[in-house]
Amino acid sequence: MKNIEFHNREKETKEIRAILDRQPTLITFVYGPINSGKTELINHVIEELPEEYVVFYINLRTKFLASYDDFIESLFEMEMETEAALKKGKETLAELVSSVTKVAGIPITREFLDYVFKDNKPKNAFSYIIKLFEEVKNSGKHPVLILDELQKIGDVKVNGPLIYELFNFFIDLTKEKHLAHVFVATSDSLFIEQIYNEAMLQGRCRYLLVDDFDKDTALNFFDECGFDDREKELAWNYCGGKPVYLVELLRVEDRGKMVERMLKIRTSQISELLNSLRAYGEKIEFRGEFYEIVYDNVIEELSKLKENVNCAYEYITPEITYLVRNNIVFVEPLENTMRAQSRLDLLAIREMLQR
Ligand SMILES: Nc1ncnc2c1ncn2[C@@H]1O[C@H](COP(=O)(O)OP(=O)(O)OP(=O)(O)O)[C@@H](O)[C@H]1O
Ligand SMILES: [Mg+2]
Numbered sequence: 001m002k003n004i005e006f007h008n009r010e011k012e013t014k015e016i017r018a019i020l021d022r023q024p025t026l027i028t029f030v031y032g033p034i035n036s037g038k039t040e041l042i043n044h045v046i047e048e049l050p051e052e053y054v055v056f057y058i059n060l061r062t063k064f065l066a067s068y069d070d071f072i073e074s075l076f077e078m079e080m081e082t083e084a085a086l087k088k089g090k091e092t093l094a095e096l097v098s099s100v101t102k103v104a105g106i107p108i109t110r111e112f113l114d115y116v117f118k119d120n121k122p123k124n125a126f127s128y129i130i131k132l133f134e135e136v137k138n139s140g141k142h143p144v145l146i147l148d149e150l151q152k153i154g155d156v157k158v159n160g161p162l163i164y165e166l167f168n169f170f171i172d173l174t175k176e177k178h179l180a181h182v183f184v185a186t187s188d189s190l191f192i193e194q195i196y197n198e199a200m201l202q203g204r205c206r207y208l209l210v211d212d213f214d215k216d217t218a219l220n221f222f223d224e225c226g227f228d229d230r231e232k233e234l235a236w237n238y239c240g241g242k243p244v245y246l247v248e249l250l251r252v253e254d255r256g257k258m259v260e261r262m263l264k265i266r267t268s269q270i271s272e273l274l275n276s277l278r279a280y281g282e283k284i285e286f287r288g289e290f291y292e293i294v295y296d297n298v299i300e301e302l303s304k305l306k307e308n309v310n311c312a313y314e315y316i317t318p319e320i321t322y323l324v325r326n327n328i329v330f331v332e333p334l335e336n337t338m339r340a341q342s343r344l345d346l347l348a349i350r351e352m353l354q355r
Contacts, residue, residue, distance in 0.1 A: 004247055006044045007221050009037070012210055016045050019206075020053065020144065020181055024174040027167075027205040030185040031192045033330040033341045035244040038185045038210045039148055046146075054097075054141045056106050059148040068162060071153055072116060072125050077105030093135045106132065122165040126172075133173070133180045143180040145173065150184045151191035164200070171204050190324050193316060193333035207334060212342065213241030221246060231255045238263060240343025266348035271355065273326060274298065284322055291318040298322060301329075301338075302349050309346065310337045 019028055030038050039059070046055050063074040096107055106129060108116065116125045133143040153162055170182045186192060195201055213221060218241040222232040231249075238259035239245035245262065252258045276282075277298065283290045297319040304311040313320060313336055320338060323329035328345055331338045340346035 004250065005224075006040065007213070007224070007243070008217050009041050009044065009210075012041055012208065013045055013048075015208060016041075016183075020049070020142070023178045024181045025178065027170045027174055027201070028181070028183045028208055029192060029195060029205055030183055030208045030210055031189065032187065032210040033189070033212060033242075034187045034327055035242060035342075036187070036210050036212050037243045038187065040243070041210055042146060042148065042183070042185060049144075052141050053144050054100060054136050055144045055146060056104065057146045057148070058105050060152040061149040063152070065152050068120060068122070069117065071162060072122075075106050075125065075129075076108045076113070076116070093132055094138070097132065097135045097139055100136075108132075122162065122169070126165075126169045129169075130173070130177070130179065137179065144183070145180050146183045146185070148185045149187075151186045151188040154191065167198075167200060171200075175204055188324075189331045189333070190316070190321060193331055196333040209332075209334075211241075213243060213246075215241065217241060218246065225250055227255070234259050236343075238344060238347065242342040242344065245342070245344060262344060263347055263351070266344050267351045270328060270345075270348050271352045273328075274352070277322075282322070284318060284325065286318040286321050293318055293322045299353070303353060305340060305346060305349055306353060310339045312336055313338050 016028075030042065032038055042057070046057065049055065058075055060074060063070065065071050065074065096109060100107055108128070112128055116128050118124055129145075133145075136143040150163075153166070170184075173180045174182050192207070195205070196207070212218075215236065218236055219232060222235055227235060234256055235246065235249055239249065239262070248262075249255050249258055274295070277293060278295045281295075282293045284293060285291075297317070301317075301319050301323060310332075313331065316331065320329065320331065323338075324331055327341055328349065329338050330341045340349055
């Protein structure tokens with residue numbers, strides 16, 4: 001099996017390393033369109049980090065999060081290493097910390113687990129994590145907490161949404177205690193839009209965009225993979241710099257045929273979605289209420305992308321929400337613009353509008 005080498009993310013890697021080099025002050029939100037390589041970048045940076053960093057990485061993507069307990073469980077890890085440590089009698093936090101060698105969820109002993117789940121209060125879990133991170137610091141290392149796909153906890157409630165409790169905890173870890181670096185990654189641009197406009201986070205976080213490769217980076221990638229000039233042009237024109245598509249193109253011999261097939265599939269997916277909207281209508285939750293999506297408004301939003309790659313929006317409407325939730329459109333809240341999730345989506349939208 002051929003492994004695909006991690007390709008150039010120098011600028012983003014440098015930015016993350018510069019953040020890690022200084023004492024923690026702000027929460028870092030890593031965002032970008034779907035499949036742009038956020039998780040890949042984070043994993044790459046983690047791999048290259050010196051020993052002095054202890055990374056607690058939690059990816060919520062695969063976790064089932066219906067309740068507060070689910071969330072707390074997803075944070076903690078009673079994995080083999082920890083279990084083995086327990087068997088050897090490593091019961092204190094210092095001993096536990098010394099047994100954490102690689103990236104994992106947050107280790108916990110059975111004794112603390114009872115405490116953390118007691119009373120169903122995030123406060124217990126958070127005070128345990130603070131104790132653990134302090135222990136990491138005492139051992140001369142720097143704790144780094146990374147939560148991937150955080151938007152998944154959006155609906156979990158504990159005296160109001162859990163997310164507020166969590167953000168307060170992150171602010172405490174960074175700006176107040178300077179105890180741990182906190183990175184939050186998400187491909188849900190509506191989630192970032194909400195965060196961006198959230199009063200409690202003003203001046204307490206920074207944003208790091210991990211976008212599809214730009215043209216130079218993509219062309220460089222094609223060169224490294226041995227594409228000829230015709231293939232390079234085709235790949236860029238159809239797929240832009242979306243890493244996941246480029247990797248897919250590597251797999252096949254006839255790249256010309258492949259890009260056309262990819263566009264055909266995407267166009268038919270988007271057409272099907274919109275035809276079904278026209279035929280049956282759809283309600284979505286928007287600002288806490290259910291809204292009927294207006295087909296003509298959706299087409300109007302998409303039509304803005306006929307001539308332009310990017311277009312400005314004044315505010316998020318139910319129709320923009322619908323397009324984002326269906327992974328057709330990406331909103332960039334820092335600039336109040338929207339665009340297709342990828343070059344392929346843009347071409348598919350334009351093709352669909354012509355039908
Ligand atoms: N820098 C890179 N070099 C080589 N391949 C990459 C790179 N970044 C991403 N990829 C490829 O693209 C795929 C998708 O990347 P990844 O899962 O990191 O995207 P993501 O932005 O986290 O996606 P999601 O929006 O689903 O969270 C990876 O599995 C990998 O094959
Ligand atoms: Mg990801």
